[in-house]
Amino acid sequence: MxxxxxxxxxxxxxxxxxxxxxxxxxxxxxxxxxxxxxxxxxxxxxxxxxxxxxxxxxxxxxxxxxxxxxxxxxxxxxxxxxxxxxxxxxxxxxxxxxxxxxxxxxxxxxxxxxxxxxxxxxxxxxxxxxxxxxxxxxxxxxxxxxxxxxxxxxxxxxxxxxxxxxxxxxxxxxxxxxxxGARITDRKPRAATGRPELTEAAIVVSGGRGTAGDFSKIEEFADSLGAAVGASRAAVDAGWYPHTSQIGQTGKEVSPQLYVAAGISGAIQHRAGMQTSKTIIAINKDEEAPIFELVDFGVVGDLFKVLPQATEAVNKAKG
Amino acid sequence: MNIVVCIKYVPDAQAELTFNASDNTTDRLGVEGLLSELDEYAIEAGLKLAEAAAGGVAENTVTVLTVGPDKAADAIKKALQMGAHAGVHVSDEAIHGSDAAATSLILAEAVKKIGSPDLILTGMASTDGSMGVVPAMLAERLGLPQVTLAAELTVDGGTVIIRRDGDTASVTITASLPALVSVTDQINEPRYPSFKGIMAAKKKPVETWSLADLGLDAGSVGLAAAWTKVESFTKRPPRAKGQIVTDEGDGGTQLAEFLTTHKFV
Known part of the structure; x- marks a missing residue:
């Protein structure tokens, strides 16, 4: 052979x-x-x-x-x-x-x-x-x-x-x-987050414009699930999260078992980076957000209320 | 310093992209097109380098190069309006259906005909095919070092230095000119064409070359010469409508229940 x-x-x-x-x-x-x-x-x-x-x-x-x-x-x-x-x-x-x-x-x-x-x-x-x-x-x-x-x-x-x-x-x-001809002449290692690598992770939790720059609830929820943290282009362009975490056409394409989009409207550039995820969940204040067209489960609501409650319930379920 | 920026005319990302049923190629004519957004960063990077180099834009030239159908002239026009000096458009019916390998061949021959640039700039990928392999293929064909995905770019004498932000480290990569550099959307904020730029663009030289002008045989490019073949395509079925709840104080609990039921916890 x-x-x-x-x-x-x-x-x-x-x-x-x-x-x-x-x-x-x-x-x-x-x-x-x-x-x-x-x-x-x-x-x-x-x-x-x-x-x-x-x-x-x-x-x-x-x-x-x-x-x-x-x-x-x-x-x-x-x-x-x-x-x-x-x-x-x-x-x-x-x-x-x-x-x-x-x-x-x-x-x-x-x-x-x-x-x-x-x-x-x-x-x-x-x-x-x-x-x-x-x-x-x-x-x-x-x-x-x-x-x-x-x-x-x-x-x-x-x-x-x-x-x-x-x-x-x-x-x-x-x-x-x-x-x-091309040589790496310097390396500045990134501080390890302790979270899985984005493209390999089984679960990815991402935040967007709806976080208004505060990713703490996104990170806490991600950690309860052992997930990687991603960000939309809007969040990266605003300087809220590093470009290496960007999901979408100009960032990374991910295909995890579960993708959670919090405060992300779901523009086509973002969808290009996550649409092949097996299960998709979204939390967004705007019930008209296009991301809801893709979801298996969606919550219309404030991520700052929904995520902490979900984090607590997940941590309790894990015992 | 002579800089060549490779650019692409692509279907609008907001449009519904589809295939030509007759030959399984991307339908580029049925939708509105424009200069690929990611190439604007390469044009801007080229203009900035030319402006900063000794002699400024009077002695350092930025030439934009594209391969594509007649309408691709729009992409060149936009680049000239931004400030590029000249444009080269390779257009030939035989190019239809070319894969990345053939595209890199045409670009390589066109770069040689333009002259021997010190620097070739590209975007990180096109916004339609988005393979992201043409820069590497072009560098290989021209025998040049490649320094790709630059988030920062400087030229110091005969040396190009970039910063690339990777997953585990931010690295500095150095190469001697001539070299090929691709840039990300993090490198700069592309300028809008000014009124003066729009007027000036009308007088700038644009050359249109056929495959014969490049000494290329029509049979060496196009769909028939492609090294890969799309056997079939299927429109992805719309996702089944999911369950959507409105948070009335227990949205997070319901979310956690969904996760438990589906064994994510």
Whole structure:
């Protein structure tokens, strides 16, 4: 069976859940091979084997973390040539898409981004499902040239643990000087919030203009549910919450099990970032707010009254 | 310093977007279009750099480049009104249905024909296809370093420095010119065209190039040459109408009950 390359999404060896989701998808298409680039390989090995990686290509150097995306695309391009994989999968993050874009041109291969499902089609084709036009349409697509390169949105499938051999492959790769043209020269870490990462979270609670800048009730409710906190563009533009928390067309697209929009009217730009959520709840003073067209459950009311009451009830129910 | 800003004419985000049933491509003609909002930030960034560089806008030029149908000229017009010096419009019937890879090929050839810019600027993504991969593809084709998603941008001599706000850290990325830079909507506040700008735009040069002008074969782009294929599309069914309650003192309790019933607690 042909290999399927999965670019491991990790932070210094801490493997992100999206990687496990991609290994699960890769098994539908062939034999999963994990490609680990960067520092921290030892920390990652065990979990990659637990989720079915049959082969493990490790390229361990802190240099890769400093040279942005171009060297990673070069590594993958060399593996595409040597391993002739059935497909290459990576995370639909800005970095994943940029690596995919460069790899697509290098290998003259078709690229599909933001897949929410990937299945094996007839005759070995790789068939993807995407949600497009602000979630208004669902599209099925295939790659018609080269090696299918697919970026997969987080939370697209439930990761399934299956033991894999994770046999380490010794492969020599070369990195051109040109790929080292852009370099990270400084890092200022963000203070950790202790909350889950937005795109991976099972539950997201977001606040908008209706918070009037006070996110405390949003955060307390999110913490009662173990949720990530998001914000609408209006709240971010007003400087109330960081841009990295923005949900929508110019921010992040999320697809959690549960999305709670508090004080967000639901403009199309926002809907583009959350419309594929499984269950949607909204709290808004305005009963005419377009967000109510999407909800499974809605409360017309003041979020500063509704959320604290709900937080208390949830905390009580948890015991 | 010579700056090229790549821009796109897109269907209005407020309009109902749909597909052409005959070939599964985006219907770009049935809806009103405009300059992609996210590209305005790239134009503004280019103008600011030109104004700040030695010699100002007299010696530092901003050229806007677009690939698209006839109506895409509107996007160039808006950029010229904002203050860009010149426009290049690549238009050819054979371009219809081009994917990101083909679009990047056309842009790359057009950039080469314009000259050798010091800096190529783009928005973070288009507001219609929104793949966000064309900047990386274009950088790859031109053999340039890419510094993307800039929330802050400075050029110091032959070096470009950006700040990118990531999930775990805010990072500084540095590259030597020439380079490709994409900017986010956090980088600036795009200017509105002034009356003077609108009048001046009418006299600014706009060149229209065909694929042949770029030495490209019609068969190398367009729908037939795409590396991916949309097999089918379905309109997402409207969500079933949910339960909506009005808070009369127990809205929060009802919300918590919904969460418990659906096992979120």
């Amino acid at each position: 042909a290999e399927v390359l999965v670019l491991v999404d990790h932070v210094d060896g801490m493997v992100r859940k999206t990687t496990l989701e991609m290994l699960t998808i890769a098994r539908r298409l062939g034999e999963p091979s994990a490609v680990f680039i960067g520092a921290g390989l030892d920390a990652a090995k065990e979990v990659l084997a637990q989720y079915g990686a049959e082969k493990l290509y490790g390229f361990e150097s802190a240099d890769y973390d400093d040279y942005v995306v171009a060297p990673k695309a070069e590594v993958l391009a060399q593996l595409v040539t040597s391993a002739s994989p059935a497909a290459v999968l990576m995370t639909s993050s800005p970095e994943g898409k940029e690596i995919a874009g460069r790899l697509s041109i290098k290998t003259e291969s078709g690229l599909i981004t933001d897949a929410v499902d990937v299945q094996a089609g007839e005759g070995g084709a790789v068939r993807t499902t995407q949600s497009v036009f602000a979630g208004g349409y669902t599209v099925q697509a295939t790659v018609t040239k080269g090696t299918p390169i697919i970026t997969v949105k987080p939370n697209s499938v439930a990761p399934e643990a299956v033991s894999g051999a994770a046999v380490e492959q010794a492969v020599e790769v070369s990195i051109s000087e040109g790929a080292k």
